[in-house]
Amino acid sequence: MKVAVYGAGGVGGYVGGRLAQAGAEVHLIARGTHLDALREAGLRVESVEGDFAVDLPATDDPAEIGPCDYVLFTVKSFDTEAAARNLAPLVGEDTAVVSLQNGVDNESVLADEVGAEHVMGGVAYVFSTIGEPGVIEHTGGPTSFTIGELDGSRSERAERLAKWFERADGMDVELSESVRTEIWEKAAFICAQAGMTAAVRLPLGEIRRHEESWSMYRRLFEEVCEVGRAAGTDLTEETVEEWMAFAEGLEGDAYSSLHYDLTHGKRMELEGLHGAIIRRAREHDIAVPMNEAVYAILTPWAARNAQSDED
Numbered sequence: 001m002k003v004a005v006y007g008a009g010g011v012g013g014y015v016g017g018r019l020a021q022a023g024a025e026v027h028l029i030a031r032g033t034h035l036d037a038l039r040e041a042g043l044r045v046e047s048v049e050g051d052f053a054v055d056l057p058a059t060d061d062p063a064e065i066g067p068c069d070y071v072l073f074t075v076k077s078f079d080t081e082a083a084a085r086n087l088a089p090l091v092g093e094d095t096a097v098v099s100l101q102n103g104v105d106n107e108s109v110l111a112d113e114v115g116a117e118h119v120m121g122g123v124a125y126v127f128s129t130i131g132e133p134g135v136i137e138h139t140g141g142p143t144s145f146t147i148g149e150l151d152g153s154r155s156e157r158a159e160r161l162a163k164w165f166e167r168a169d170g171m172d173v174e175l176s177e178s179v180r181t182e183i184w185e186k187a188a189f190i191c192a193q194a195g196m197t198a199a200v201r202l203p204l205g206e207i208r209r210h211e212e213s214w215s216m217y218r219r220l221f222e223e224v225c226e227v228g229r230a231a232g233t234d235l236t237e238e239t240v241e242e243w244m245a246f247a248e249g250l251e252g253d254a255y256s257s258l259h260y261d262l263t264h265g266k267r268m269e270l271e272g273l274h275g276a277i278i279r280r281a282r283e284h285d286i287a288v289p290m291n292e293a294v295y296a297i298l299t300p301w302a303a304r305n306a307q308s309d310e311d
């Protein structure tokens with residue numbers, strides 16, 4: 001299996017490294033000092049499940065790689081459009097481009113660039129970041145991934161990719177026939193988890209401890225579910241209960257990539273997360289006051305970090 005990882009950062013570096021360990025032909029696409037370090041010293045993953053290192057080809061030019069079986073698309077959502085415009089050299093007749101990003105708009109941007117038949121859906125649950133150039137720090141989380149066809153069909157390409165994920169150490173995978181719903185469930189979870197940990201700037205355990213903040217977490221989740229239902233997905237009251245139970249069970253020291261970006265002066269995905277939900281809520285005339293509150297609180301930080309981030 002030939003795979004290109006477009007955006008070999010926290011998620012892409014972890015998954016690319018694991019697939020390479022399992023024997024896949026993995027090409028990393030990165031940029032800046034991270035790319036320099038990957039070229040010079042290979043990829044190192046410092047993982048709660050055991051450190052490992054792999055020497056993989058790395059480039060910022062997709063034309064050097066050529067057509068792949070799969071492109072795992074793992075840039076931040078604010079880079080989706082620009083990176084999607086560079087996908088052409090990686091996409092042959094049978095290539096599947098799989099987004100593992102957060103947000104509900106990535107798949108349609110990819111489909112506009114490469115054609116809907118080349119796009120599959122995906123969701124990632126892992127806590128990982130670029131600790132230093134060339135080094136991915138995997139700090140925890142369920143380390144689970146869901147992939148599937150956006151039209152709900154079962155396909156050979158989805159099954160083949162799932163088998164590779166299964167074969168790799170340190171990753172659980174679910175092959176889904178309702179991946180669009182899973183993408184919205186993840187959006188609801190991330191608007192709550194990332195929104196609260198970034199706005200409060202404390203870990204999940206302390207947010208859970210106070211009725212006021214835990215109730216706001218739930219309301220963020222519920223609001224996104226309502227918007228998701230208007231967008232045609234099947235998110236029910238049961239979904240809310242299941243996910244609140246999931247969030248109850250997460251480690252108390254869990255934060256989010258949005259909190260990490262906020263506190264490390266990095267550009268934030270606020271538009272792709274709460275911003276996208278607010279825009280869609282307006283289209284459907286749905287009130288999302290908790291998402292608007294988080295968006296308002298984080299907007300000055302997003303603006304400040306957008307100016308200072310050198311990535």
Ligand SMILES: NC(=O)C1=CN([C@@H]2O[C@H](COP(=O)(O)OP(=O)(O)OC[C@H]3O[C@@H](n4cnc5c(N)ncnc54)[C@H](O)[C@@H]3O)[C@@H](O)[C@H]2O)C=CC1
Nearest residue numbers: 007009010011030031074075079101102124126127128257
């Ligand atoms: N970090 C985490 O624990 C999780 C993140 N996510 C989502 O996954 C997505 C990726 O997040 P991270 O891995 O944290 O991001 P990241 O910032 O660690 O990695 C993305 C990498 O892509 C690179 N990149 C962007 N455009 C590029 C281009 N045109 N050419 C070459 N390299 C390019 C960036 O320089 C960066 O190194 C986001 O949507 C995020 O919300 C989802 C689950 C967990």
Ligand SMILES: CC(C)(CO)C(=O)C(=O)O
Nearest residue numbers: 124125126127141256257
């Ligand atoms: C779910 C969570 C919080 C970690 O997988 C995430 O998606 C993120 O940090 O962006």
